[in-house]
Amino acid sequence: MFVIIDDREIVTTGYAASLNREGIASTGLAPEEFRDWVESVSEPDLKAVEAFLISDRHARGATPRLIRERSHAPVIALNDQPSLEQTLELFAAGVDDVVRKPVHVREIVARVGAIRRRAGAETKGATIGELRVFFDGRDPQVRGETLILPRRERRILEYLVAHQGKRVTKAQIFNAIYGLFDESIVEDVVESHISKLRKKLRHRLGFDPIDSKRFLGYCLTAG
Numbered sequence: 001m002f003v004i005i006d007d008r009e010i011v012t013t014g015y016a017a018s019l020n021r022e023g024i025a026s027t028g029l030a031p032e033e034f035r036d037w038v039e040s041v042s043e044p045d046l047k048a049v050e051a052f053l054i055s056d057r058h059a060r061g062a063t064p065r066l067i068r069e070r071s072h073a074p075v076i077a078l079n080d081q082p083s084l085e086q087t088l089e090l091f092a093a094g095v096d097d098v099v100r101k102p103v104h105v106r107e108i109v110a111r112v113g114a115i116r117r118r119a120g121a122e123t124k125g126a127t128i129g130e131l132r133v134f135f136d137g138r139d140p141q142v143r144g145e146t147l148i149l150p151r152r153e154r155r156i157l158e159y160l161v162a163h164q165g166k167r168v169t170k171a172q173i174f175n176a177i178y179g180l181f182d183e184s185i186v187e188d189v190v191e192s193h194i195s196k197l198r199k200k201l202r203h204r205l206g207f208d209p210i211d212s213k214r215f216l217g218y219c220l221t222a223g
Contacts, residue, residue, distance in 0.1 A: 001048050001113075001179045005034045005063060006055040006078075018105040018180075022137075023151030024050075025179035031058050038066050048175035049073050051112040053101040056080055056090060056098075059089060064094035074115040076108060112222045126161050129222045130205060142204040152177060153197040156190070160210065160220040169217040194218065 002019055011026020019026040029037060029096060039044075051074045052067055059077040067075055073198060077095040079086060090098045096115050097139045113136060125134045132141045136159055139146050149157065155177050158166065173194075174187045196211065202208045211219045 001176055002051050002053060003034070003049055004028040004053045005031060005058060007058075008055075011055065011078075015105065019109075022105055022109060023155060024105075024109065025177055027179050029062075031063060034063065035066060038070055041070075042158070044169075044172055045175055046071055048179075050116075050176075051076060051108075053078055054095065056086065056097060059090050059095050066170065068094060072119070074112045076111065078103070087141045125199070128161065128209070128220065131201070131209065134160055136160075142201075147200065147204055149197070149200065152193050153200075154220065156197060157201075158195055160218060164220050167217045167219045173218070187215065 002015075002024060004015050006012050006028065007030045009028070016026045016028050016200070033051045049071060051072075053076050054063055056077050056079045059075075060102055064075050067073070074096045075094065077090040077093075077098045077175050079090065079100050080099075081096050083101040087098050099111065099113050125132055127133075131141050132144075134140065138149050139154060140157060141147065156173055170187055174190050177190070177193075194212075198210050200209050209221050211221050
C-alpha cells in the first residue's frame with residue numbers, strides 16, 4: 001500500500017486512482033491527518049505500507065522525520081516546481097528520492113522498487129523450489145513457464161514470498177493488498193483470492209505451497 005500525503009484532494013485522489021489501475025492499494029491523507037495516524041497506527045498495519053509519497057510543500061517539514069521514527073519504507077517527494085535548491089532541500093529533509101511532476105505512477109513504482117532493492121528489502125526475483133516470483137509487475141513462473149494471475153492474486157503471492165518463513169494473518173494481507181482505509185471491501189475477500197491462488201499453484205506445482213492455520217494465518221513453503 002502507498003500513502004499519499006497532500007492537502008489537495010485532487011492530488012491524492014488522482015494518484016490513488018492511477019495506482020489502483022496498476023493494482024496497488026493506496027490512500028490519501030492531509031498532513032494533519034497523517035500526523036495523527038502515523039503516531040497511533042499499530043506496527044503490523046504500518047508494515048503494510050510500501051512507500052510514502054509527499055508533496056514537496058510538506059516534505060521539507062517534519063513529515064519525513066515522523067515517518068522515519070516509525071517506518072523504513074521509501075519516502076518519495078513529488079516536486080511541483082523543480083530547482084536544484086529545492087531538490088537539495090528535500091534530500092536534506094530526509095526523503096529517499098525526488099520526482100519531478102508530472103510523472104507516471106509506473107515510474108514512481110519503479111523508483112520505489114529500486115530503493116527497496118538497494119536496502120535489501122526485496123530482489124528482482126525470488127525462487128522457491130520450482131516457483132519464481134518477481135516484484136516488478138510480471139507474472140510468476142513455474143518451471144520457467146509463466147503462470148498468468150489476476151493482479152490481486154499476484155500481489156498476494158508476492159506478499160507471501162516477501163514474508164517467506166513467517167506466518168502472516170488475513171488482516172495483514174488485506175491491508176497490504178487493499179489498503180488500511182478501504183471500508184467498501186471486507187477482509188473475507190482475501191480467503192477467496194487465496195483459495196483460487198492455491199488451486200492454480202497446486203495444479204502447476206503438484207502440491208499446495210501455501211500452509212494455512214486457523215487464527216494464525218498463512219505461510220509460503222517450499223514443498
